[in-house]
Amino acid sequence: MLGTASPGRSWVLVEHPGRWPVRGFVDLPLALEIRRRVALAAAGAGARILLVRRHGRRDGDEALRWAVVHHEDSGAHRQTWGTWADEDDLLALPDALGAPGHTGHPPVLLVCAHGVHDTCCAVRGRPVAAALAARWPELTWECSHVGGDRFAANLVVAPDGVYYGGLDAGSAVDVVADHLAGRIGPTFLRGYTTLPAPEQVAVVEALRVLGPLGRHELEVLGSEPAEEGWEVRLRRRGIGTLVTVQLATERSRPEQLTCRAAGPSTVASHRATAVHVG
Template identity: 50%
Template sequence: MTAEARFFCADAARSRDDPLAGTAPYGSTWILIEYRGGWPPNGFDGLPLDPGTKGLVFAAAQALRARILLIRRHGRRLPEEPRRWAVLRYDDDGAHRQTWGTWNRDEDLAGIVDALGTPGEPGRPPVVLVCAHGMHDACCAVRGRPVGRALSERWPDLVWECTHVGGDRFAANVIVAPDGVYYGNLDAASSVSAVEEHLADRVHADHLRGYTNLFPPQQVAVAAVLARFGPAGRHHYVIEETSRDHDRWRIRVTSRTLLSPVHDVEVRSHRTPPRQLTCRGRSVSSAVVYEATSIRVG
């Protein structure tokens, strides 16, 4: 009698060829908190912090729909340095803003609340976040940590491992913030290539889950244009118009470049059969999938 093979959600998603595009969670603000101890399955919510400070940070984040992520350097290096926190904001014009601070006591994290009420500093390099939250999902550790190591070796000052970012089955997942770009299905080699191209302002459709300032059908439309016409800068394309008819969308994608063509993208959605979508969750559920069915160039 043989033991049942262990289930890995990322392996299952690849075998099904689950589409990546349109799977980036919506959001424009990230709160990062460096925490070098073990990460609980529910991340920030599970930390043994001062309840008053924790409540303040959580309420301020909730008011702005900000995502709170715990971060650490790969290998948990540099323990002698003060722990850091950051507030990252995405702006549609590309003038992204960041505020960084340090904390020794739990109460120092109240600085995050103040930072959420200020514009932040423009012009800083982006932050590269690699989901390596093994206590949340095994695939995030198995696939995320090798990617964290490869990226950290190349860009040690930009790269942090982080807690759950959504879409475990697309591990390894990488976010470039505050650019608001999700990449998935990465390994060590492809992650270095994807981030290198991103930092050169060339976003490729390969491995792109989406832009977090767009909704799923819009993410798919931009990914389809990138796949058809080649890589482009993060802010090269703009969603000019979106209309919906039941399970179909018509999305007009334009360029910030003068005299560039207009792209009218047709997107259709459907639900998948019930499946086990994460390693930890044994229950099955269906997912909504968005797919581009046509692109008309005007």
């Protein structure tokens, strides 16, 4: 599970309470030109489009919402929110992708519940969404496919850019409470979306040694190929503690990566062979 956060710094969220197509936004029953313009703008900005909905029954009088959320390395993350009643309203999204956005918003909690894409995501994801919505109703959304179906239930905290996996209703509440308090731990952490896979794994291993830290308390100083895989150097901001993680790169055993997969596949993984502090 380590090092499997899908790369990204920006997300486009489109509320759609109905049935979600397998491929999400691109196959919604919207005018082709609208889907094309939004998809092209998102691709140009390096943003991932996710369909979202509230857990449970929706009040039909509420306006549907959309958002663009963007990660900043400084921690001053930016968000832009709007509503849509007619599909033409979604043409505001390309402009929002290029706008500066607003800081100060709390993050959103995105729980993959895309059952049409992978049954496991709905079976495991919806109880997690229910538990989080009971505690943080304004922050919590069910969302379409985020990658890593085999790690369901999956949670993305955006625009923080943090992936968690292997959650259930109880552990998810604890993980989010710690996350919001600036205590990200290693146990359910898949990785940070702003880092390549070896550096994601190194962050998890550093957290095992240093203990839970805030999203921006660890700085990756650099990574370079080593004899078995990679060597990653990190520093704890403010204190200056240095951590060096040595990783071996290997292929996983063949496994069924998704419910819809035609057969078993292998993936590259990174395993810590040594962690040095100081």
